[in-house]
Amino acid sequence: MNTSDKRQEILNAALELIAEQGFHGAPIASIADQAGVGTGTIYRYFETKDLLINTLFQELHDTIQARLMDGYDTDRPVRERFIRAHTALLRFFVAHPLQFRFHEQYLHSPYGVIFRRDHIFGQGGDEDLYRMLLEEGRTRQIVKDFPLVVLFALAFGPLLTVARDHILGFVNLDETLLVQTVQACWDGIKQ
Amino acid sequence: MNTSDKRQEILNAALELIAEQGFHGAPIASIADQAGVGTGTIYRYFETKDLLINTLFQELHDTIQARLMDGYDTDRPVRERFIRAHTALLRFFVAHPLQFRFHEQYLHSPYGVIFRRDHIFGQGGDEDLYRMLLEEGRTRQIVKDFPLVVLFALAFGPLLTVARDHILGFVNLDETLLVQTVQACWDGIKQ
DNA sequence: ATGTTCGGAGTGAACATTCACTCCCATTCT
DNA sequence: AGAATGGGAGTGAATGTTCACTCCGAACAT
Structure with a gap:
């Protein structure tokens, strides 16, 4: 999996969780799980959660x-x-x-x-x-x-x-x- | 201030805060402040925050x-x-x-x-x-x-x-x- | 005095963010 | 070629904060 794959996985995971559960149902930990990455990894691609969204x-x-x-x-x-x-x-x-x-x-x-x-x-x-x-x-x-x-x-x-x-x-x-x-x-x- | 006054104050406070700041901007502590009551008092009138809303x-x-x-x-x-x-x-x-x-x-x-x-x-x-x-x-x-x-x-x-x-x-x-x-x-x- | 209503410090859970660390692989050295 | 090294992507436990909710003593009413 290359760099942009992971970025895309994170975006997809956030999209899916927020779409299905709302902002409340999409803590960073869940997005990381869904994307199959560690929570820290998300911050390698996006400075803050707001910026990700x-x-x-x-x-x-x-x-x-x-x-x-x-x-x-x-x-x-x-x-x-x-x-x-x-x-x-x-x-x-x-x-x-x-x-x-x-x-x-x-x-x-x-x-x-x-x-x-x-x-x-x-x-x-x-x-x-x-x-x-x-x-x-x-x-x-x-x-x-x-x-x-x-x-x-x-x-x-x-x-x-x-x-x-x-x-x-x-x-x-x-x-x-x-x-x-x-x-x-x-x-x-x-x- | 009688019982129903307090209840109404709490409802008004919640209305104002949620309207102006969204659900995120209306924690129980702020609603209590705005209403001029203690946080505990809110729970005397409403079993849960969900029920209040x-x-x-x-x-x-x-x-x-x-x-x-x-x-x-x-x-x-x-x-x-x-x-x-x-x-x-x-x-x-x-x-x-x-x-x-x-x-x-x-x-x-x-x-x-x-x-x-x-x-x-x-x-x-x-x-x-x-x-x-x-x-x-x-x-x-x-x-x-x-x-x-x-x-x-x-x-x-x-x-x-x-x-x-x-x-x-x-x-x-x-x-x-x-x-x-x-x-x-x-x-x-x-x- | 007895019962009822208040209040706010206290509690544990959940959260976003951080950071010390691991691991992989490309580059350099022998 | 094979070994050693460096760098940077990846990680998740730890941190500090915020939250909804509880609970017990204070204040008040009758």
């Missing part, structure tokens, strides 16, 4: 952004781009329940507030697909003339809630229902 | 349900009843940020999963206004023919997200925007 989130976030950019085409209509991105996102979460659960836990923790603040008020123009998309739609009067934050809430609120309920087994999101749900998200933001 | 949530939930029932009139159209209830709910959260933040923390913790499960699969017919409302709307083909859980997600997802963003100061929900947001929630679920 932040790294995990950042890498997940990058993966998702990359997924969304894949096949994104600025020439298509706003509605079509939104539906495509949102469908891809919901499919990703349904296919990766551990990633989703971790993502959710993180965003609803104090870490998440900081992340959201940076994200919303950050300079970031180009890097955020949804921001560009919604701003363009609003300018063209295709989506409602609401503040960006409210549009985000209307778009992501239902998506994340439904993904969670699917993963917890409260509803079975088959392909049909998944597409219909994304359509309903659009209904919420469209003019 | 669950009680707090239950009482908040009951308060909210009562608010929603107030002025509820089965004779009005489904759409109007939904808009009224949802507006009242969003107003309540905007006016009671501590209650909202606590509510949110609770629902996204392991406690919340249990609550949601019971709530969704519970027998409960009469006690849940939204369930009745959405089921009636679905039957009458006024709202989309989706599983109840998905309708809940479409209705509550945006509402809770927007309330959080308002409370965190990411957006200013004035009366106009508040009403428009509720309207947009309806757009998401209506047929």
Whole structure:
């Protein structure tokens, strides 16, 4: 097992434990067990537990952004781009329940507030697909003339809630229902 | 200070600390300080910390349900009843940020999963206004023919997200925007 | 005086982090 | 080639801290 294998094992272990048990259920000792390494080893790769968790989130976030950019085409209509991105996102979460659960836990923790603040008020123009998309739609009067934050809430609120309920087994999101749900998200933001 | 005062002080202290700092920021010692009682006293009123937290949530939930029932009139159209209830709910959260933040923390913790499960699969017919409302709307083909859980997600997802963003100061929900947001929630679920 | 309510020092468990040590393997020496 | 050495990845017992919870004497009420 080489160096990067071990790093990855630790990240996987943390992902799995936090996703399944929450932050409370993921002490360093458990992460080390799950990863098959000693507790000390974790500190060879990550300075603190916080840094491990932040790294995990950042890498997940990058993966998702990359997924969304894949096949994104600025020439298509706003509605079509939104539906495509949102469908891809919901499919990703349904296919990766551990990633989703971790993502959710993180965003609803104090870490998440900081992340959201940076994200919303950050300079970031180009890097955020949804921001560009919604701003363009609003300018063209295709989506409602609401503040960006409210549009985000209307778009992501239902998506994340439904993904969670699917993963917890409260509803079975088959392909049909998944597409219909994304359509309903659009209904919420469209003019 | 009589018995019920002290109990209430403890509940208020827990509410405030958990709302502002999260569960991590609310150890028993801090709750006792904030409430102006000794740590031992807390255990005179609540068997365990879990029970204290669950009680707090239950009482908040009951308060909210009562608010929603107030002025509820089965004779009005489904759409109007939904808009009224949802507006009242969003107003309540905007006016009671501590209650909202606590509510949110609770629902996204392991406690919340249990609550949601019971709530969704519970027998409960009469006690849940939204369930009745959405089921009636679905039957009458006024709202989309989706599983109840998905309708809940479409209705509550945006509402809770927007309330959080308002409370965190990411957006200013004035009366106009508040009403428009509720309207947009309806757009998401209506047929 | 007797019973009831409070309070906060005390307790053991759980936690993140550290550090003295082991072990492996690449490099150097003979 | 074979032996000796060095360095650094890996380890887990030890550490100090924080926590939920207990318990018994103090304060108060009747």
